[in-house]
Amino acid sequence: MIDGTVSTLISAPTMGLMNLALALALVAGYRVLGLMEWRGYGRLGRAAAGLVLGGLVMTGLAMVRLGVSIDPAPITYWGHSAYLAAPFLLPLLAALKIDPLLGRIAAMAMALLALPVLGLAGAIVLGVAALSAVALPYLLQRWSFWRNERRFAILALLPALLLVPAATTFPPLGIVATALAFLLHGPALMGMLRLLDAETRVSRIAARADRKAQDELKAAPLISRTIADxxxxxxxxxxxxxxxxxxxxxxxxxxxxxxxxxxxxxxxxxxxxxxxxxxxxxxxxxxxxxxxxxxxxxxxxxxxxxxxxxxxxxxxxxxxxxxxxxxxxxxxxxxxxxxxxRELRLTELAQRNEVLATVVGAVSSGIVICDATKPDHPISFVNTAFTRMTGYAAEEVIGRNCRILQGRDTDPESLDRLRRALAQQRPITVTLRNYRKDGRTFWNELSISPIADAQGRIAQFVGIMSDVTQRIRAEENLREAKNQAELANRAKSEFLANVSHELRTPLNAIIGFSDVMKMELFGPLGGPKYQGYAKDILDSGKMLLSLINDILDLSKIEAGKMELHPEPISVADVFDSAMTLMRERAKNGGVTLRAAVAPDLPPLMADLRVMKQIVTNLVSNAVKFTPKDGTVELTARQLDAGKAEIVIRDTGIGIAKADIPEVLKPFVQVDGAHQRRQSGTGLGLPIVKSLTDLSGGSFHLDSDVGQGTTVTLHLPLCTEKESRSAAE
CATH class of the missing domain: 3.30.450.20 (PAS domain)
Structure with a gap:
């Protein structure tokens, strides 16, 4: 502490003046700095400002007027150091809180100035006190510190005036006196600050309002400009x-x-x-x-x-x-x-699109839209008719090329034309054989048109697909009918040529022999030569009658007016009739005729005249086209399911496999305009087949060139019920 020599200079009035100077410094400092309202500190900040100025003034007065020396007595050394370090603590904290950068600089300067005065112990005490002061605001916020601060402050001033001189006069009491002075003096000063705070409240509120108004005035033009913009x-x-x-x-x-x-x-x-x-x-x-x-x-x-x-x-x-x-x-x-x-236009556009979608979905033609801007022209849209026509669902074809509809039977030439048109971005119509999803084919008439965007670039290809399978089939049927008609006309032309020959031959014989007999060129009638002429006239008439009957039968069959009269008939009787008619011709041609009928064969249920005509025509053809030393064999037997099988087999010249369908057509002979080996109209086999079908049977022709021909007939047998009905 201050030694005894100097302490005698300190009197009570001097200490009173020092305390008065401290109070005045607090008031002045608070008045100046307290109105600045350091944000974040409030009363604590204002109190710190006042204490800083008061501490500086008190320390200055003590050091300048009295001079300072530290009592070396160990018992008072720390107390003296703490007493002298306290005034340095408050300005240090205030500077650090107001401006950290300037506070650090001020703290370093104050430490350098205080170190010679305080010594190492004072510096340590200053550090400990600083840490305690940092925690003081948090403690003040929790404790009810201001309840009796006014009375406490007034009472604390009086003992403080006595304790400070006592501490300086009696060094052994330095520690206690210093501690009591610090504890009593601090609350007293804070009580005074509390009073000052109440006095300046109105002015501080006015200052805040003034600053707020200035801020609003500064911001008003900005807000107005913002709203205006x-x-x-x-x-x-x-x-x-x-x-x-x-x-x-x-x-x-x-x-x-x-x-x-x-x-x-x-x-x-x-x-x-x-x-x-x-x-x-x-x-x-x-x-x-x-x-x-x-x-x-x-x-x-x-x-x-x-x-x-x-x-x-x-x-x-x-x-x-x-x-x-x-x-x-x-x-x-x-x-x-x-x-x-825009919303109205979008609504109208949506309505139009809905109408278009309804129309596109309702049309019978398939519609497919492909993206022309992409390399492979993938499908981007198909309508319901497309899916119905092809069997593909929309999601199965979107993003794929239309090649999925092509197959091995699609015409390569048409595809090439289609590809060239797409490459040249021009419209085209082609008819293609396309394939459905299930593999079935259909004819597709495809019309493709390029669609340009707003910039004139081709953006889409629109294809209209029509299933023209029925039309193509009708055209094919028409062409086939035309070909058939042409073939029929040609066959009829050949038939007329043949018929004219067949008709003229017997007629010429009849007329010629009749003229000879009329003119009695070989003497009076009744001579033996005339008998031969009469026979020739009879044979020619029969031949002519047979030809006319064949023509009439064919016309009845084609007109659907052929009437049959089924009855139980014996196959053996039918064979005998045909053998009798053909025996002489076979003998003249060197052909052997044989017939065999199964003994257990029931009678047929058929028209007798028709059955004789069928068998006679078949035997006649067999004898006609069988060379000398050949054989014609007739057999009949019973099959299961109530059918009889009649087979006429010969060893004749035969028919090529490819010509078998042709010989079953009316007026057709396979050798056509070539020199015929045998005469004929080409009506025999077609009539036989048609009559067999009308009789409820079936006709089968098998032949090889040079091997002969076999005709197989399956005809219905007479049932017991039919036999009883016929007998009655």
């Missing part, structure tokens, strides 16, 4: 629903109440005027104006909300109202006429 109409109403501000766009969009848009205008008056002045625009006039006003104000009390209203010049306005933080209303008004127009 907005494309929407903006109006702000306060909590009492009075107009605070609105921009020029809002005025322009509200021409009916433009003159009323003044600061302070009530919201309800603006709404009422807007509704009641609507007769100027009949499209916006509600049926019940008062009800419309009431509804509007009711919805206004339930913010936020939005609605559309008619604007000037037939425009459509979107109004959005919402609450502000202070309870007011922010009203935004936007011209959405263009948006509504």
């Amino acid at each position: 907005l494309p929407e109409g903006v109006a702000v109403f306060d909590a009492a629903d009075r107009l605070v501000a609105c921009d020029s766009t809002y005025r322009r969009l509200n021409p009916l109440v433009a003159e009323m848009l003044e600061i302070g205008a009530p919201y309800s008056d603006l709404v009422r005027a807007n509704v009641l002045r609507a007769p100027q625009r009949p499209d916006a006039m509600p049926a019940d104006p008062e009800a419309a006003i009431a509804d509007h104000l009711a919805l206004h009390r339930q913010l936020p909300w939005r609605f559309e209203m008619p604007g000037p010049d037939g425009r459509t306005l979107l109004v959005i109202e919402s609450k502000t933080a202070d309870g007011g209303t922010l009203r935004l008004m936007t011209d959405v006429t263009a948006i509504k127009g």
Whole structure:
């Protein structure tokens, strides 16, 4: 502590002056710095500022006026150091809190200045005190520290005046005196600051209000410019629903109440005027104006909300109202006429697309759209008719090429034409044999047209598919019928040529022999030569009659007028009749005739004349085309299922396999215009086959050239019931 020599110079008045100087310094410092309201510190910051100035003044006065020396006595060394270090603590903390950078510089400077005075112990005490002071604000926030601070502060000043001289006069009491002085002096000073804080409260509130007003004045132009720059109409109403501000766009969009848009205008008056002045625009006039006003104000009390209203010049306005933080209303008004127009166009476009989709889905032709901008022209759309026509679902073909419909029977030449047209981006129509999903074929008439986009570039290929399978088949049938007609005409021409020969031959014989007999060239009639002529005339007449019968039978069969009279008949009788008629011709040709009928063969149920005609024609053909030393064999036996099998087999010249279908056609002979070996009209086998079919049987012809011919007939047998009916 200060040694005894110096301590005698310190008197009570001197200590009083020092305390008075400290109090004055606190008041002055608080007045100057306390009004600055260091943010984040409040009372603690203001107290720290006052204590800093007071501590500096007290320390300065003590060191300058009295001079300082540290008592070397160990018992008082730490107390003296703490007493002298306390004034340095408060300015150090204040500087660090106000400005960290300047605080560090000030702290270093103060430490360098205080170290010679305080010594190492003082510096350590200063550090410990600093840490304690940092924790002091947190403790003050929790403790009810200010309850009796005024009385405590006044009472604490008096013993402080006595303790400080005692500490300087009696060194052994330095530690206790210093501690008591610090504990009593600090609360006393803080109590004074509390009183000063109450005195300056009004001025500080006024200062804050002034700064806030200045900040608002600075921000007002920025807010006004921001509102003015907005494309929407903006109006702000306060909590009492009075107009605070609105921009020029809002005025322009509200021409009916433009003159009323003044600061302070009530919201309800603006709404009422807007509704009641609507007769100027009949499209916006509600049926019940008062009800419309009431509804509007009711919805206004339930913010936020939005609605559309008619604007000037037939425009459509979107109004959005919402609450502000202070309870007011922010009203935004936007011209959405263009948006509504686009929405209307989109709606119309959607409706047209829906109609087109309905039409496209309802048409019977398949429609396929391919992307022309991609290398492989993938499918981008197909309609219902396409899926029905091809068997593929839409998702199975989207993104794939139309080649999925092609196959091995698709015409390569048509495909080549199609590819060239697509490469040249020109329309084309082709008919292709395409394949369905299940592998079945159909004829597709495909018409492809390129579609350009807005820039004139080909963007799509649209294909119209028509299933023309029935038409192609009809055309094929027509061509086949035409070919058949041409063949029939040619056959008939050949037939006429043959018939003319066949008719002329017996007629010439009849006429020639008749003339000879009439002219009695070989003497009077009755001579033996005339008997031969009469026989030739008879044979020629029979031949002519047979030919005419064949022609008549064929015409009846083709006309469906052939009448049959089924009855039980014996196959053996039919064979005997044919053998009798053909025996002489076979003998003359050197052909052997044989017949064999199974003994257990029941009778046939057929027309007797027809059966004789069938068997006789077959035997006649066999004898005619069998060379000398050949054989013609007739056999008959019973089959299962009530059928009889009749076989006429010869060892004649035979027929080529490819010609068998032709010989079964009327008027056709396989050797055509070639020199025939045997004469004939070509009606025999067609008549036999047709009569067999009419009789309920079946006809089969098998032949090889040079090996002979076998004709097999399956005919119905007579049942027991039919036999009894015939017997009755």
